Structure formats: C-alpha cells, structure tokens
Amino acid sequence: MVPASILPLLEPLETFEAIRRRAARLGDRLCDLSYANPYDGAQQGARAALRDALDESRLLSLQYTPFGGHTVARRVVADDLRRSHGLPFAHRDVILTPGAMSALQIALLAAHARGGEVVVPTPCWLDYPIYARHAGATPVMVPPDGDVKLDPHAVAAAITERTRAIVLSHPCNPTGERYRDSTLTQLAEVISARQEALGTAITLIADETHRDFTPPGTYQSLSRRFSRAVIVYSFGKYHFLQGQRLGYAAVSPNHPERDEVGAELVRWTRIAGVATPTALMQSAIPRLVELTYDDAWLARRRAWLVARLRSAGYRVAETDATLFVYVKTPRGWSDWAFTRSLASRGVLVLPAPVFHHSGWFRVALTASEPMIERALEVFAQEVTQCPA
Numbered sequence: 001m002v003p004a005s006i007l008p009l010l011e012p013l014e015t016f017e018a019i020r021r022r023a024a025r026l027g028d029r030l031c032d033l034s035y036a037n038p039y040d041g042a043q044q045g046a047r048a049a050l051r052d053a054l055d056e057s058r059l060l061s062l063q064y065t066p067f068g069g070h071t072v073a074r075r076v077v078a079d080d081l082r083r084s085h086g087l088p089f090a091h092r093d094v095i096l097t098p099g100a101m102s103a104l105q106i107a108l109l110a111a112h113a114r115g116g117e118v119v120v121p122t123p124c125w126l127d128y129p130i131y132a133r134h135a136g137a138t139p140v141m142v143p144p145d146g147d148v149k150l151d152p153h154a155v156a157a158a159i160t161e162r163t164r165a166i167v168l169s170h171p172c173n174p175t176g177e178r179y180r181d182s183t184l185t186q187l188a189e190v191i192s193a194r195q196e197a198l199g200t201a202i203t204l205i206a207d208e209t210h211r212d213f214t215p216p217g218t219y220q221s222l223s224r225r226f227s228r229a230v231i232v233y234s235f236g237k238y239h240f241l242q243g244q245r246l247g248y249a250a251v252s253p254n255h256p257e258r259d260e261v262g263a264e265l266v267r268w269t270r271i272a273g274v275a276t277p278t279a280l281m282q283s284a285i286p287r288l289v290e291l292t293y294d295d296a297w298l299a300r301r302r303a304w305l306v307a308r309l310r311s312a313g314y315r316v317a318e319t320d321a322t323l324f325v326y327v328k329t330p331r332g333w334s335d336w337a338f339t340r341s342l343a344s345r346g347v348l349v350l351p352a353p354v355f356h357h358s359g360w361f362r363v364a365l366t367a368s369e370p371m372i373e374r375a376l377e378v379f380a381q382e383v384t385q386c387p388a
Contacts, residue, residue, distance in 0.1 A: 006028070008131045012069055012353040016339070019069035023343040031375040032367060036323040038240040039368040046239035049287035053280055060094040062279045068266040069096030069248075073282040077248055080289045081231075085221050088253045095265040096285075098277050099245035100209045100234035104131050106268040107230045107249050108165060110261055111203035111330040113137035116164035121150055123174050123326070123357035125207065130166045135165060141356055148175050148317045148326060148360065150183060161198045166191065169207040170222060171214055174355050174362040175326040176302075176319030178214050188225035195228075204229045209247075210322040213298060227254035230261070232237040235281075237323070240366075248289075299367050305372060309363075312380040323365050328381045335361065341382060347375045 002010070016034070023030055050282060068074065074091040081089040088232045097103040104127075108118065114136030120128045121142045134321070142158045145151040155166065171178040179187075193354060195202045208231055221228040229252040236242035251262045269275055271381035299320075305326055306316050315328035327349075329338050335351040352360040367375070 003133065005314055006130055006133045007357075009025070009133065010349075012356075013126055014355055015336070016350060019340060019343045020348060023348055026346050029346050031347045031371045033363045033375055033376070034316075034350045036237065036364045036366045037242070038301050038366040040366075043238075043291070043293055045291040045293070046241050046288060049239075049284045049291065050244075050280070052287060053283040056283060061283060065276050065279050065282060067269050067276065069094070069276050070279075070282050073285040076286045077250070081250060084219075085223060085231075087223065089250060090253070092262050093251045093253060093258065095249045095262065095269060096277055096282060097247050097249060097269065097274055099236060099242075100207065100232050100247040101127065102245075102269075102272075102274040103232040103234075103247050103249040104128070104167070104205065104207065105134070105272060106133040106206045106265050106274055107232060108132060108137065108167075109268045109272065110230070110264045111165040111205065113164045115162075117160060117357065119155060119160045119163055119166040120157045121155055121166075121168055121354075123148070123352060123355035123360070124167070125169050125173050126354050126356070129356060132165075133387075136334045138162075141245050143357075144175075144232070149177055150179060150187070152183065152187040152190050155187065156194050159191070159194040159198070159202065161200055163194075163200060163202055165203040165205055167205045167207065168222070169209065171210050171321035173207075173210055173322055174324050174350070174352075174360075175317045176322040176324050177317070178218065178321035179220075181220060182222055184222055184225055188222065191226060202228060202260065205232060206230070207232045209234045209237055213295065213323055214321040215299075223254075224250040227252060227256065227344075229255065230265075235285075238293075239288060243282055244278075244279045246285070298365060301369070301372075305363065305376075306366065309379060312376070313383045314379065317360070325363050325365065327363060328359055329359050335359065338382070341361065342378060342388065345378045345382075347378045 074094040077094045078089040078091045116137050117140050119136045119140045120133035132139040140158050142154050204226045211219050231250040234247040309316050317326040319325050329335050339351040350362045352358050
C-alpha cells in the first residue's frame, strides 16, 4: 500500500490526469501545452544514432549489462562532462540509469536521506518530494521570492542538523529560470556555511536535465561551486527521446567521499531494482554525446509566446531557459478552476499545485505553432472572463 504520507503528494498530478483524459476526447482539436512532448518528433540525428546502434553486430550487444552501465558508455559520459563542466570526471563517477527519475531516486538513497530531511526549493519538478518520502526522508519545501526566483537565504534558513540533501533543478523546471553566477555563488556559500556550522554532511543533488536549453556558453554547474554534489541528467530532453529512458547520476570529482558514493550508487541500482538503461540506449551514447542541434527555434518561440501572453494581460516569469514558461493565473481564478476552464476549451496546461506551488501555471513550448496559436486565442479570451 502506498504510504499515507505520499498520497497527498500524488493528488495534484492525478487530478490533472483526470482533466487530461476528459480533454483527450477532443482529438485533433486539443492544444496540449502541458508536457514537453515534441509534436515535431524526435531529433533526426538521434533517430539515426539509434538505428546505427541497433545495426551494430557485436557479441552480446543487446544482452545484460553490468550495474552502473557499460564501462565504455560511462567513460564517454565522463569525457563529455570533463569538457562541459571543467572537472576531472572518471568513468567510475558516472552511473547510468533508466532516465533522470531513477537517477534522482538513487542519489537520495546514497545521500543517506532516510530519517533526515531533504530541502526542496519550490516551485519544483513534481516528484522531488515524493522521492524524498520514498527514501524515508521528510521533504522541506522552500518557497521562492516574490518574483518566483530562487531565494538562497530561504534555502539556508531551511537547513537544520537533520538536512541530508538539497534537490535543485538548474535551470528551473517549471519557471525557466537560469540561475545567474551571483545566485549560484551565494547558494553554495550559504549551504557550505550552514553545513560547517551544524557539523553535518549535505549532498547537493543538481538536476541538470534542462541544462542544454540555455543560451550558448551561459550554463554554470553548481558542481563547480559545491563539492559534495551529485549531478542528475537525462538524454531524453535534448534529443526528444524522453520515452527511451536514458540518464545518469554523476558524482562530483571534488566530492570528499567520491569513490564511496560512486560505489554506493551502483549498489543502489541493484537494491532499488533500477538496474540500467537498455543495452541499445547505452550503445547509442557515444553517438548521442556528439550531436548538437540548432535551438534557435526555441528562443524565437519563447519570445513570441511570452510577448503574446503579456500583451493579453498575463504576468510571465522571467525566463531564458528550459522548454517552458511560467505564467501567473489571472486574478479571480483559482489554479484548478482556470485549468479546467482552459481544458473545456481544448487547452491543457499544468497548474502550479502540480509543482508544489500556487497561483501560476506552466506552458510547454514543444507543441506545434498552430497548436500554440489556437491556445493563445483561448488565453486572450479567458483572461477577460474571470468568474465573479
């Protein structure tokens, strides 16, 4: 039976899924802006990489792989991280997982979260507190500042002697915030100061799933500033292969228990039943890390959508990253009433309660342009029709 402490955390998304199922009856008339499912399809380079991996004829190429993943694939990821993060990653630091969800689970387990607390800045990806509960920890939710931005001082205030981990998406899903250097430096400083003052060991779990969707040359990993870090990543987002479940957890080379944590993460893949990505996806990794795409479309679409929403009277959070924009729910509406009203007119968005927040909703940028155009017409009408 699902523990009673987890049930309230499941409810928001389950409520939305019920709304989604009813709206799905609209078929082609539905404008689905809820999830980052690319309606233009997977990246062609990624498709070719999978075909090439499947066509390989090697002994046992599609059979069981070691826990943690094939050494060759892990080494390729470590090499890629050395180039992108400027840290001396080795293959033993990289543990391949079936997507970022699995990587988050084992990262929390390896952080010895059971019996302690996990600090989660909000709004956040929907399942962070669920995974914390499942790992035997108490999630401590930290609200943003008035501009829906990360508040390092609020994070510091939430840290106690029971804090075992902090889970942070960077850039932020759902708000699309790319944390500036000053914010990252301040966050690392306050965490380090609290850790030293309390005499505790805190693991920073840096969810970098959306790091590829930032302006070129701007991304800075928190692992450069805080040594006790574990990076979580998913290949699915950048390559638009979300359903293929390929990701990893990577221990910072500066982690004071680097080797021990890496070995423990491998053990947790076995204990938790996470295992590894499929052999096919592991074989595709050397090809996938070499691929880059022209993401100019994303900046254009983000600017277009934000401008249209603001001209219609919506408040939109400052954003320059991820596949999403975060929008203030119009005055007079509750989050759920607004979501249901939109859905009744064929537009799906994710309301803030799904992200353990309130007063906002998230719009995905991966729908087709005609779909977004139809949705914008509905948005413009809904903002003027708030309930009495």
